[in-house]
Amino acid sequence: MGFHTFDPESADKLEDDSRYRYLSREELVAALALGSDRDAAVADLGSGTGFYTDDVAAFAGEVRAVDVQDEMHELYREKGVPENVALVTADVGDLPFADGELDAAFSTMTFHEFAGDGHGDGGSGAETEVARVLADGGRFVVADWSASGEGESGPPVDERYDRDEAVELLEDAGFEVVRADERPETFFVVAQA
Ligand SMILES: C[S@@+](CC[C@H](N)C(=O)[O-])C[C@H]1O[C@@H](n2cnc3c(N)ncnc32)[C@H](O)[C@@H]1O
Numbered sequence: 806m807g808f809h810t811f812d813p814e815s816a817d818k819l820e821d822d823s824r825y826r827y828l829s830r831e832e833l834v835a836a837l838a839l840g841s842d843r844d845a846a847v848a849d850l851g852s853g854t855g856f857y858t859d860d861v862a863a864f865a866g867e868v869r870a871v872d873v874q875d876e877m878h879e880l881y882r883e884k885g886v887p888e889n890v891a892l893v894t895a896d897v898g899d900l901p902f903a904d905g906e907l908d909a910a911f912s913t914m915t916f917h918e919f920a921g922d923g924h925g926d927g928g929s930g931a932e933t934e935v936a937r938v939l940a941d942g943g944r945f946v947v948a949d950w951s952a953s954g955e956g957e958s959g960p961p962v963d964e965r966y967d968r969d970e971a972v973e974l975l976e977d978a979g980f981e982v983v984r985a986d987e988r989p990e991t992f993f994v995v996a997q998a
Contacts, residue, residue, distance in 0.1 A: 810873065810874065810918050811851075811853065811874075811877075811915075811918065813874060813876040813877055813880065816853065816854050816877065816880050819853050819854045819856050820854055820856055820884070824856065827914075827948070827958075827990060827991050828857070828913060828914075828948045828991065828993070830857070830860040832993070833857060833860065833861065833911060833913070833946060833948070834860065834861060834864050836911075836944065836946045836984070836993075836995045837861065837864075837909045837911060837944055837946055838909070838944055839864055839865055839908070839909060842866075843864055843865060843866060844865075844866035845865045845866055845908040845909055846865070846866060846867050846869075846906065846907050846908050846909075847861055847865045847867070847868045847869070847907065847908060847909045847910065847911070848868070848869040848870075848871055848893075848900075848902070848907050848909075848910040848911075848938070849861065849868055849869070849870050849871065849910075849911055849912070849913075850871050850897045850910055850911070850912040850915065850919070850935065851871070851872060851873075851897065851912055851913075851914075851915030851918060851919065852870035852871055852872045852877070852878075852881070852892075853872060853877050853880075853881075853915075854877060854880045854881050854884060855870055855881040855884065855886065855890065856913075857911070857913045858870045858881075858887075858890055859887060859890075861911065862887045862889055862890050863887075865889065865909075866889065867889045867890070867891065868887075868889060868890045868891070869890075869891050869893050869902070869907075870886075870890050870891065870892050870893065871893045871894075871895050871897060871900065872892075872893075872894065873894065873895065873896045873897075874894075875894050878892045878894060896919070896931070897912075897919040897931040897934065897935065898919060898930070898931035898934050899934065900934055900935070900937075900938050902938040903938070904937055904938065905938070905939065905940045905941070905943075906938055906940075907938050907939050907940065907943060908939075908940055908943050909939070909943050909944045909945070909946070910935055910938070910939060910943070910944075910945045910946075911945070911946040911947070911948075912945075912946075912947050912948075912949070913948050913949070914948065914949055914950060914959065915949065916947050916949040916966065916971060917949055917950065917960060917964055917965045917966055919931040920932050920966065920971070920974050921966065921970070921974045930978070932945075932974055932975055932977075932978040932980070933978040933979070935978070936978045936979045936980060936998050939998035940998065941998060942997055942998065943997070943998045944983075944995060944996065944997055944998075945975070945980060945995075945996045945997075945998065946993075946994075946995050946996075947971060947975075947992075947993070947994045947995075947996070948991055948992070948993050948994075949965065949966065949971070949991065949992060950965045950990065950991055951965055951966070951967050951968060951987060951988070951990060951991050951992040952965040952966055952967040952970070953967045953968070953987055953992075954989065954990035954991065955990065957990060958990065959990070966992075967987065967992060968985050968986065968987040968992035968993075968994065969985075971985075971992055971994050972985050972994060975994065975996045979998070980996035980997060980998060981996065981997045982994060982995070982996045982997075983995050983996065983997050
C-alpha cells in the first residue's frame with residue numbers, strides 16, 4: 806500500500822498512559838494465560854519503546870522485544886529495559902527463534918504493519934512465522950486498530966484490518982482463534998498455535 810512503518814519521531818505518543826483506554830495491562834496479561842510460575846518465554850512483536858513489554862515482563866520469565874527498527878530499541882534503552890527483556894532487531898516475518906521456542910507472543914497496535922499481504926513493510930504472511938516459533942497451544946494475542954473504527958487515533962482506517970480479516974489471516978496460518986472482539990476503534994484477538 807506504499808506507506809512506511811511507524812516513525813520513531815512519534816515515539817513519545819507510545820509512552821502515554823491514556824493508551825490503556827484501548828488496551829489495558831490486565832486484559833493483555835490475562836489473555837496471554839502465562840500461568841502463575843512466571844517462567845514463560847514470551848515475544849512482543851513490534852515492541853517499539855516497550856510500553857506493553859514492561860507490563861508483560863512483570864509476569865513472564867523472559868520477554869523478547871522484537872522490533873525491526875534499531876531506533877525504537879534505542880529509545881527503549883534510554884527509558885530503561887527490565888533485566889528479563891532481551892532486545893531483538895528482526896522482522897516479524899523472519900524471527901531468529903527455533904521452532905516452538907516460545908510459550909506465548911503478543912502484538913499491540915502493529916499487526917497491520919506486518920500481517921497478510923504486506924500492508925506495511927513487513928512483507929507477507931508474517932503470522933505463519935509467528936505460528937512456527939510458538940509451542941503447541943501457545944497463545945498469540947493481537948490488539949490493533951480496526952478498519953471498522955473511525956480513525957480517532959492510530960493509522961488511517963484504510964491501512965487497518967478489522968476483526969474478521971485478522972481472524973481469517975490467523976486461521977489461514979494454522980491458528981485456532983479462541984476469542985475475537987470488535988470494539989470501538991480496536992479489535993482484540995486471542996489465537997492458539
Ligand atoms: C505503532 S508502533 C507500536 C509499538 C508497541 N507495540 C506499542 O504498542 O507501544 C509499531 C512498532 O512495530 C515495529 N514494526 C513494524 N513492522 C514491523 C515488522 N515487520 N517487524 C518488526 N517490527 C515491526 C515498528 O518499528 C514500531 O516500533
